[in-house]
Amino acid sequence: MDLLHGVKVKPLKVIPDGRGRLVEILRADDEMFQGFGQVYMTTTRPGIVKAWHLHRKQHDHVFCAAGMIRLGIYDDREDSPTKGQGNEFFIGVHNPLLVQISPGLYHGWKCISTEEALIINTVTHPYDYAEPDEYRRDAHDPHIPWDWSDRDG
Numbered sequence: 530m531d532l533l534h535g536v537k538v539k540p541l542k543v544i545p546d547g548r549g550r551l552v553e554i555l556r557a558d559d560e561m562f563q564g565f566g567q568v569y570m571t572t573t574r575p576g577i578v579k580a581w582h583l584h585r586k587q588h589d590h591v592f593c594a595a596g597m598i599r600l601g602i603y604d605d606r607e608d609s610p611t612k613g614q615g616n617e618f619f620i621g622v623h624n625p626l627l628v629q630i631s632p633g634l635y636h637g638w639k640c641i642s643t644e645e646a647l648i649i650n651t652v653t654h655p656y657d658y659a660e661p662d663e664y665r666r667d668a669h670d671p672h673i674p675w676d677w678s679d680r681d682g
């Protein structure tokens with residue numbers, strides 16, 4: 530899969546031992562590091578879609594620590610070489626991957642596990658309560674050619 534302009538991925542290493550497991554998520558010396566604003570946890574119940582979200586300033590770094598999600602990213606930027614294209618990732622306990630999403634890209638996810646998905650998002654700007662850097666479209670807005678329904682095969 531060709532990555533959208535402004536999307537980067539980092540495969541994460543799971544270090545298991547007799548007590549449990551440890552996973553480094555994002556480091557200040559990573560090539561992809563863009564700065565630190567805050568880190569927060571958000572969860573999604575099975576079958577629920579949280580989309581579409583877009584930030585104008587902020588980079589997101591999405592890691593799914595429990596459960597599994599189908600992460601969708603859609604490029605609607607006029608000046609982008611990948612305008613009109615999308616990326617899809619299946620990430621979580623079975624595929625530990627950190628996905629960096631640049632400002633201007635629509636993104637969202639669906640929880641595809643039977644248990645709640647737990648997402649750790651490390652972002653480049655602290656959340657501004659007065660003027661959140663959050664722009665949204667309905668998850669099923671026809672402007673974005675995306676189908677969140679499950680596919681049989």
Ligand SMILES: Cc1cn([C@H]2C[C@H](O)[C@@H](COP(=O)(O)OP(=O)(O)O[C@H]3O[C@H](C)C(=O)[C@H](O)[C@H]3O)O2)c(=O)[nH]c1=O
Binds near residue numbers: 582636637638663
């Ligand atoms: C991000 C954030 C939110 N909030 C408040 C605002 C709302 O009252 C409540 C839920 O926030 P939101 O609807 O933004 O939560 P999610 O729908 O889980 O949004 C997240 O999921 C999608 C798919 C993303 O891509 C967003 O970037 C990410 O914010 O928490 C805070 O108080 N602090 C914060 O840092």
